[in-house]
Amino acid sequence: MSLREYKRKRTFETTPEPKDRKRTAKTLRFVVQQHRASSPHYDFRLEMGGVLKSWAVPKGPSLDPSVKRLAIQVEDHPFSYRSFEGTIPSGNYGAGDVIVWDEGTYSPMDFNGKSKNKADKQLREELQEEKIKFSLEGKKLKGDFALVKTRARGENTWLLMKLKDEYATTEDILEKDRSVVSGKKVQ
Numbered sequence: 732m733s734l735r736e737y738k739r740k741r742t743f744e745t746t747p748e749p750k751d752r753k754r755t756a757k758t759l760r761f762v763v764q765q766h767r768a769s770s771p772h773y774d775f776r777l778e779m780g781g782v783l784k785s786w787a788v789p790k791g792p793s794l795d796p797s798v799k800r801l802a803i804q805v806e807d808h809p810f811s812y813r814s815f816e817g818t819i820p821s822g823n824y825g826a827g828d829v830i831v832w833d834e835g836t837y838s839p840m841d842f843n844g845k846s847k848n849k850a851d852k853q854l855r856e857e858l859q860e861e862k863i864k865f866s867l868e869g870k871k872l873k874g875d876f877a878l879v880k881t882r883a884r885g886e887n888t889w890l891l892m893k894l895k896d897e898y899a900t901t902e903d904i905l906e907k908d909r910s911v912v913s914g915k916k917v918q
Contacts (some may be wrong), residue, residue, distance in 0.1 A: 734782060736806035736812070740824040748819060749811040759850060761867060762813040762838045764791060766906070767875060767917040768827035775802060777837060777865070777890060779855050783809040791905045792872060794893050802878060802891040807904030816913055828917040830910035833867030842866065870911045 743750045762783070764774040773791040776783035786802035793800055813834065819826045836911055839845070839853045857863040861880035877895040882888070894901055910915055 732754075734807055734809055735750045737808055739782065741808065742823060746819050746823045747753070749809055750863060751811065754874075756792050757847065758773040758849060759838060760813055761835060761869065762831060763833040763869075763872065764815070764829050765791075765832040765910075765917050766827060766829050767824065768819075771827075773832060774805075774829075776808060776813065777854070777863075778810060778813075778849060778856065781810060783810060783812055783911045785843060786878065786891065788891055792876075794872070794892075794898065794900045794902060794904050796893050796895045796899050799890045802889040803885075804889060805886040814912070815909060816915070830915055830917050832908075833869045833911055835867060835872070835911040837865050840864040840866055842873055842891045859864060861889075871904055871907055 737749070741750075741835070745798045756778075760778045762776045764776070766772055766774050766787075770789065773788045775788050775792065778784075785808050786800045787805050788800050790800050805834075808899065814831065816830050830833050838850050839857070841911060842850060854863060854865065863878045865877075866875050866894045874896040875898075877892050877894055878889050880889050880893070910916070
């Protein structure tokens with residue numbers, strides 16, 4: 732898992748974004764960051780192989796199983812990016828405000844007490860197979876979700892969808908628009 736593309740796109744002398752990879756946690760982590768850039772979106776990030784695999788989700792996640800959201804896979808981000816909140820200054824890649832909209836732990840859907848290493852390996856295999864099924868335990872997002880690759884709109888396009896479970900609802904989760912870390916909203 733390389734951070735080469737992430738580093739190539741950034742000038743670390745002028746952006747507060749984290750540069751280096753930091754040690755991972757004992758459990759697999761996920762984060763969803765709301766990003767007010769030139770095109771407002773949500774960055775959906777799953778820890779795999781020591782980095783954050785990342786997808787830009789223009790309309791944000793949904794808890795409604797009938798809704799499928801476009802998710803565009805972007806470059807891997809360092810694990811330390813999961814706690815990043817702040818403003819990426821004008822003139823930098825991705826300029827705009829970023830908040831931690833949601834965060835928590837996650838696992839493959841059929842986790843069954845596997846070790847973190849086995850769970851990580853399974854998720855990376857599912858990524859290669861272009862269909863990832865996982866359970867989130869976040870502050871806003873809970874339950875089973877899937878990311879499925881589609882070629883309908885380009886090479887890096889996926890669909891993010893909520894699967895039917897006890898957490899499925901038609902409630903608009905995006906109305907909960909504050910950071911789970913700082914309580915701030917994007918400006």
